[in-house]
Amino acid sequence: xxxxxxxxxxxxxxxxxxxxxxxxxxxxxxxxxxxxxxxxxxxxxxxxxxxxxxxxxxxxxxxxxxxxxxxxxxxxxxxxxxxxxxxxxxxxxxxxxxxxxxxxxxxxxxxxxxxxxxxxxxxxxxxxxxxxxxxxxxxxxxxxxxxxxxxxxxxxxxxxxxxxxxxxxxxxx
Numbered sequence: 454x455x456x457x458x459x460x461x462x463x464x465x466x467x468x469x470x471x472x473x474x475x476x477x478x479x480x481x482x483x484x485x486x487x488x489x490x491x492x493x494x495x496x497x498x499x500x501x502x503x504x505x506x507x508x509x510x511x512x513x514x515x516x517x518x519x520x521x522x523x524x525x526x527x528x529x530x531x532x533x534x535x536x537x538x539x540x541x542x543x544x545x546x547x548x549x550x551x552x553x554x555x556x557x558x559x560x561x562x563x564x565x566x567x568x569x570x571x572x573x574x575x576x577x578x579x580x581x582x583x584x585x586x587x588x589x590x591x592x593x594x595x596x597x598x599x600x601x602x603x604x605x606x607x608x609x610x611x612x613x614x615x616x617x618x619x620x621x622x623x624x625x626x
Contacts, residue, residue, distance in 0.1 A: 461626040464524075468531035472539070474615055475511040478504065484604045493595045502592050503608055505564045506585070508536060510609050512565070514616030524625050536561065567592065582606040 462470075485500045515532055519525040540558035547555040571588040572581055589605025590596050 459622060459624040462623045463626050464527060464531055467528060467620075467623065467625055468535050470619065471511055471515060471528075471532055471616060472535040474619070475508045475536070475612070476504070476539070480611075481507065481608065484608070487600075489600055492598055492600060494590075494593045494598055494601050499593050499601065499604075502564075502589060503604065505561060506568075506589055506605060506608050507612050508561060509565050509568060510585075510612035511616055512536070514613045515620075517613070518617045518620050519625075520620075528625065564592070582610050585609040 481500070481503050484503065485496050488494060488496055488499060512529065512532060515529050516525055519528050537558050540556075540561065543557040544555050547557065568585060568588055571584050575581075575584045578584055583602075583606055586602040586604070586606030586609070587596060589608075590598050590601040593601050593605075595601065
């Protein structure tokens, strides 16, 4: 019986790959493009929030799916350091165009807190996806919009599945 060998991948490269997955937009665009015309949600807000949700979800996935505890903390720190560096660039560009200071990393931390608080309120659920979806819809401007709730849940689940699949395919070196 043949055994699959996992590619040994340096920690920094794993962090970069996960970060690149988190900011990939091609699979998110159709979700925003199919927002029903009757929706009260602003598509720009939806796209902005969906990217934040993906970045946060990948961070959660790292903690949840990294098998060895000593690797978990190191990989999470590597990932969030890359996100912070990226945030500095986004903040500078956004601040220049908006004419006021914008701290994108702080926005990410605030959104993470919002999602964690929502999960704490509903700590007895087996699947956090619906809680995340509802919270995402609320952040987008209409907590009753079923399409947006499902979109948030889907992005959360797909991000976690992507992280899990990737981490299972490699050996962190």
